[in-house]
Amino acid sequence: MPTAPVAVFDGHNDVLLRLYNEGGESGIQAFLAGTEAGHIDLPRARAGGFAGGMFAIFPPSPMSAAFMDAMLGDGYDLPLPDPLTLAEGQASTLAMAAILFRLEQASAGALAVCRSVADIRAAMRRGAIAAVMHIEGAEAIGADLDMLDVLYAAGLRSIGPVWSRHNRFGHGVPMRFPSSPDTGPGLTDAGRALVRACNRLGMVIDLSHITEQGFWDVAELSDAPLVATHSNVHRLCPVSRNLTDRQLDAIAERRGVVGLNFATAFLRPDGKMLATPALDIVMRHLDALIEKLGEGGVAIGSDYDGAVVPSELHDAAHLPALIEKMRASGYGEALIARIARENWLDLLERTWKR
Template identity: 50%
Template sequence: MTELVPVFDGHNDTLLKLEIAARLGRPLTFAEPNPTLDIDLPSARKGGFVGGFFAMFTPSHLDRFDAAFDPDDPSNFDQIDQPAALNFTLAMFARMRRLARELPEDLAICEHAQDVRSAIGRNRIAVVPHIEGAECIDTDLNALEMLHAAGLRSLGLVWSRSNAFGHGAPMEAQPQLDPGKGLTDAGFDLVRECDRLGILVDLSHLTEAGFWDVASATNKPLIATHSNAHAVSPSARNLTDRQLSAVAESGGVVGLNFHVGFLRADCKQDRNTPIEQMVRHLDHMVGILGEGGVALGSDFDGCLLPCEIGGVAGLTNLVAGMRDAGFGDALIAKICHKNWLAAIDKGVPTPAA
């Protein structure tokens, strides 16, 4: 039997799915096999999943959890007020901490790369707290200070909607990318404060104009936790070759998003999307970013996955697809975990002893 390749993943929405299910009175069990979740503990073990950035995202409407998310419904992209977003975010932080307390031999909340390495060495899944969309943060940045103290180490400035800090890219095909609007003055302040605190700034979901604003404001490597190559799939959520080159010049990392609409050349929501299409993105990105700039950012529990992946246990199929395409063991290890750990080392300095 082939030895599992450890995978540290750039993005999942498992905490959100757990929180929503609990609020609906239908709690999900993470510790046991659960077909409702893309990531549960037994499946994670089968797939070689050793940790990742666990996202906390606030939906636009907190009274619609029973309804399936419809990307064609513009109300699902409505702005949300800061107090409501902060309250929901704190609930997910609490859920994350309770889950780690309930499963101390299986989960570890990590703030630095050395914590991640230590957790993996002890056979614990490393959970790095991430917020997707900064709606929960006030423009005085008081909430940022407290969330950092609670363990926040990665922040996506926007989801695919506007907020006080910037504007999100739409989830649609755009062969000619619309640059959109960039960061607000508060957004520039937020980027600078994240740099000071040691919080990674995630470029995924930003407009192209916002991407270049962050690039001009930060002195840290550019990071996109779950984005793909626009040249392979012309979704507005994907990065152009020029953007990928800027990430490469900064020494940054881009994580491959598994969502079928961001993988396919036709951008269709079709689960019959072969793993070869995922490998096409990886190959294209390696060609621009180099072997040290490409990683995985699955979007488990937040996207429509290819049938051949299915869930976290299907990571072994992606690894096999990389091998079939001629990726060597050293490159696969970089893509699967080493590049994310290097990015955390650069962007989230370990405190002096």
């Protein structure tokens, strides 16, 4: 009898954006029944051990195919998308939050929105996908922060103040290769107020898309562990989105966590977003993260449904390929379990207050 796949709790996916773009209700039904679209649906999650994760709400910017095509070149410097209005940010954010709750209702217990680590572990024990609401780009929140409290009450437990565009809270890094993450200013006064409010609520503050200055602004102001839900090692892939050794040292000092990003543009030394075989490159980043952060500071942040990923990991059903690669590289079962899920759950236990 085949053994069950190792359970994986993933730090970042964009399946809600995919369902939003697919029209909501039709996308929900396809997710539950199975589809060839994207990277995650219920059957593929069960096949690959995808047991839950941070389900990102990303207020999208209008972008042409040329945006992604540019990341196939020998170097690129993509212009930052225009800022969104508050109304634009709220419309898409609330629509994706509604999709998450409708997905929970339609799943008949196969997916649960979780607001505590106890909720996550209970969902995983009964075989349900444990979904944590996360925001990637806080354009839905006004400077008065009223919407933050509303979203928290609804289930929001993790937030990236900015995506790779500027907003009222701070500055995002452009998609640029080669480039340092030090690409401009950091938090605004409103962003500092947002960080203090997140600390009050006990929320994860995701530093994946913020400028290096913004990273240091959060590090100085926040009392929570430093977290990048889906980023890799800059010295192995010098793209603006990756973390320098100095940033990784700061995350380690604060007992934070970095989720290994499967996006090939943030893995490959040439920064190209190509769906090529890349498990050996994945392991180089994983080894480097463990070297800097220790065995308790590294997890998975796939970026499924938001990026081009290695061909061996082309959807959630193929997560066991990474587990087997870890075993072949000499990782023991205890370390594999930490990377697959326990480091995220430990981080959430130490960050969430309710």
